[in-house]
Amino acid sequence: MTFKLKVPDIACQGCADGITEFLLTLEPDAKVQIDLSTKMVTIETSASLENIQQAIIEAGYTIE
Ligand SMILES: [Cu+2]
Numbered sequence: 593m594t595f596k597l598k599v600p601d602i603a604c605q606g607c608a609d610g611i612t613e614f615l616l617t618l619e620p621d622a623k624v625q626i627d628l629s630t631k632m633v634t635i636e637t638s639a640s641l642e643n644i645q646q647a648i649i650e651a652g653y654t655i656e
Contacts, residue, residue, distance in 0.1 A: 594636045595644055598656040602631045607653070614651040615644070 602608055608626040615624050615635060623636040635644055645655055 593638070593641070594634065595641050597633045597635070597645065597648065598631055599633050599648060599653050600631050600656050601653045602626065602628065602633075604628070611648060611651050611653060615647055618643075618647055 599611070602611070605628065608628060611633065612624045612626060615622055615637075619637055619639055621638070625634040626632070627634075633648070637644060639647075648655055
């Protein structure tokens with residue numbers, strides 16, 4: 593599944609890298625793309641949307 597989530601707290605590349613790294617730690621096969629201008633996280637994953645949302649929150653960010 594591919595999910596798109598808006599994470600308004602993403603301010604810079606460092607945030608994007610941190611989230612990407614965190615998601616990849618949980619699921620190394622996931623494909624994560626983060627658009628800094630729109631703050632959209634696109635993730636191709638076998639995990640559930642709920643798990644992805646939880647992971648982003650655990651990484652210290654909020655989802656809009
Ligand atoms: Cu940042």
